[in-house]
Amino acid sequence: MPGSLRIVIAKPGLDGHDRGAKVVARALRDAGHEVIYTGLRRTPEQIVRIVMDEDAQVLGLSSLSGAHGFLFPRVCELLNEAGLDDVIVFGGGIIPERDRSALLDSGVSAIFGPGTTSTEMVDFLDSLEV
Amino acid sequence: MERRELARALSNPQDISCPPRIREPWSVLGVTGSPGVGKSCIVDKIVKSWVDEGDKVAVLAIDPSSPVTGGALLGDRMRMSSVDANDSVFFRSIATRNVPGGIPAMLDRMIDLLFHEGWRKIIIETVGSGQSEVRVVAVADRILLVEGPGRGDIIQAEKAGIIELSDIIAVNKSDLPGAEKVAQEIKLSLEMSDTKPPAILLCSAESGDGISELIETINDLPNAKGPSIAKARERLLSANQEILLNHPDFSDVLKSLVADEISIADAMALLKGA
Structure with missing residues (x-):
């Protein structure tokens, strides 16, 4: 169990809904983590820069716009290019089942859809070795 | 030091060893004020202006940790989208806990390191409530206090502490009713003290009114004489x-x-x- 983590919660792309991301941020804060929320409509480049400057170990990506198939792998690719391949990436939002294996292959470690309890997410973070 | 190395070093301020920064000209601006008065928006404008002038600007945004869980929600960068991909801006959120040895001393070291690495303009942003917050901002060379309309009896709430330390007081949201009255109240209360009062400026981060005057006044601040x-x-x-x-x-x-x-x-x- 890694103890307190620094976690960036990000909203990539043109997606104006962040209720879910905020609820997740709050739940992870209450679990004792330091959570940095990026705000809406960030580019993959901006997100990678934020992860670097904030020295975060974990990145949570939230998307409800349907563009996850491009945005999530792009963020993972840029993380690798920046030498941040040790950062754990998880995703959430509206991600259809059929899209998930491609995202997991691209470097996303876990995907949490609607109905996920905050305990599930906290347990996932507790299981990380960082 | 590469950017990532610097970011990592800032996570372990107790291990930082670098020469203390040069105090003249002044380089560290503390920005404080109650939640919701528009600190982040004003910091965004200052950062933009300094970067346009060719400076490298680092922002350290400090938020309190929960005393119960130790967790923290750091959202100061939400309002600073313009800086997120600029090579000349380094933005770091800091939670008050998990800094062994206390925030003010560690902050001093982080600032020395940033200065040493070429970040010659540094902004500390903090919520201006509570005595410990006043102490955090006292690390800065110069202090900007941000106020706004519709906050009831401000002077009463703030007490002397932070106003005493401020070099400039910006009354933000001048586009809303009541801002001028707040500026007037602050002026009146400061006239009662013996020391030279700080400059009081009206501005609106929303409309841009008064922002360039505010930044000019900040840039013209003299070096602190000790x-x-x-x-x-x-x-x-x-x-x-x-x-x-x-x-x-x-x-x-x-x-x-x-x-x-x-x-x-x-x-x-x-x-x-x-």
Whole structure:
């Protein structure tokens, strides 16, 4: 169990809904983590820069716009290019089942859809070795 | 030092060893004020202006940790989208906990490191409520206090502490009714003190009114002639507090206090001579 983590919660792309991301941020804060929320409509480049400057170990990506198939792998690719391949990436939002294996292959470690309890997410973070 | 290396080093401020920064010209601006007055938006404008002038600007945004869980939600960068991909801006969120040795001392080291690495303009942003926050901002060379309309009796709420330390007071949201009245009230209350009052400026981060005047006034601030009494007082108090917090018996004494076994006076006696 890694103890307190620094976690960036990000909203990539043109997606104006962040209720879910905020609820997740709050739940992870209450679990004792330091959570940095990026705000809406960030580019993959901006997100990678934020992860670097904030020295975060974990990145949570939230998307409800349907563009996850491009945005999530792009963020993972840029993380690798920046030498941040040790950062754990998880995703959430509206991600259809059929899209998930491609995202997991691209470097996303876990995907949490609607109905996920905050305990599930906290347990996932507790299981990380960082 | 590469950017990532720098970011990592800032996570372990107790291990930083680099020469202290040069104090002249001044380089560290503290920005404080109550939640919701528009600190982040004003910081965004200052950063943009300094970057346009060719400066490299680092922002350290400090937010309180939950005393119960130790967790923190750091959202200061939400309003600073313009800086997220600029190579000349380094933005770091800091939670007050998890900084061994106390925030003011560690902040000093982080600032020295950033300065050493070429970040010659540094902004500390903090919520301006509570004595510990005043201490954090006292690390800065120059201090900007942001106020806004519709906050009731501000002077009463803020007490002397932070106003005493401020070099400039910006009354933001001048596009909303009541801003002018707030500026007037602050002016009046400051006229009663003996020391030279700070500049009071009206501005609106929303409309842009008064922002360039504010930034000019900040840029024209003279170098501090050594720390003022109020600032020195805060630094001394925070150093004293660090001694207390780092005392090996601190948590045991705390437990005895909770269990009602000792009084505060007993506790202070036990923690003396650290």
